Amino acid sequence: MKNILKYHPSYNKKWGLTILTGLFLFFVLYFYEGFGIEQGLSFSGHNLFIRALIFGLFTSLSFYIHEFLLSKFLVPKNNIQNVFWALLEIFMGANVTFLLFNYFWNWTEWFWNAYFLLLGEYSSVMLIPVIMVWLWGKTQRKIEAAHHMLTFKSENGKHQLKLKEENLLFIKSEDNYVEIHYLSNHKVKHELLRNTLKRIQEQNPTFHYLIKCHRSYLVNYQNIQQTQLAKSRMLLDLGHDLFIPVSPKYIESITKLTDQ
Template identity: 30%
Template sequence: MGLTLVSYIVPHWFKNWYSEANWTVGREIVWNVLVILLITFGNIFYSQWFFGRIFNLRGMLFWLGITASIGTIPATVITLVNYNRLLRKYATDSLLVKSAEASIETNPTPQNEIRLLAENEKDTLIVKTEELLFIESADNYSEVVFWKENKVQKVLLCSSLSRIEEQIKYPPIARCHRSYIINLRQVTAISGNAQGYKLQLQNWDCTLPVARRYTDLVKEYFKK
């Protein structure tokens, strides 16, 4: 009964928590602990109903100990299996990664620049598409990072990242994370793990994350 509740009913109520896009080892552990607790209470109810045993703290700890000792090993195995499955899924050994130079050569840019308008409808930033690296969310602002005059430059716009995203009509510049819009033509390398992809850009030292909900978008772009 407890297993049925966790496996079918609870996931139906909390779809975002149980979606693969939000999977983490921590959430898998929480899920397994919840299963063990529900099975424990199921065992207590069973012992009371059929054997007339009185519920008390000692009895609860007894059943919790038995359930945990039996369930810990399979729970650990399931967690490792899920982790390795996602690790293989997001591995990038077979993913075709194009350098920014190759991308520019094989995909001529039909749009030379993008125009970004701030919330006040007055402040405007015009950036060439080949210069833009990424745009990062900064609370109610968005920081536009681009390469110009042989150095990294940053401009802060008073605008949400979602509003900025609506203004961009150039597919290689895409939302890849809740905090980032990335110019995929600037990507030089991709690394992957069970948590998703990491993108390395030209002229930028740190890798940028790709949320799992956007991994298919990134894969399709680099497989074209």
């Protein structure tokens, strides 16, 4: 059985780029009248507001296609690829804008000098919202990472262990100590702290996936691979050759969780 809970990625960055780039371009063209844009009617008969609005909408559409459609086939995997991806988005948006620009002015600007001029101006404008979204996303990732960290402390507070939620496997009671088993670089490790299972749960009250399955065990049920039930005995398979016993009184509640 696969992990019970699956990670659902956030689309905040994608929507941020899609919306902010178009809005920013509209603001620069209409309110700031950037790049000496003509304020009167274009050859196509569109006024400044309509042209700025269409430029903004088509820029948002271009970024939407990249972020939500093309990203399914081309996924940036490192910082260099992310930079290349951002430059490609800006380049494609500039080309769409160049075509619109010539449509509004009856293709009178259909030559290389005008193309490279618009490419430079458009890129200088788009770098601002792209960098803003990147910085915002970086901040959000740090906040999210902090929220998804578990902290385990000894009774006297002198020793502590911090783990990502998904790396915690189970915690076993050993007399006056608890043995915390977790993954580090895909290897199972454990840490011994002087504490009790009850206090361990109290230290991380918002982590609802740490459940009791036995008087001596707490298990992160996100990492249950499968359950093994024979007669009145149940074992939880966490992978890595780890099998955790389930007391009879917890079998029903564990079964309900793993069936979700």
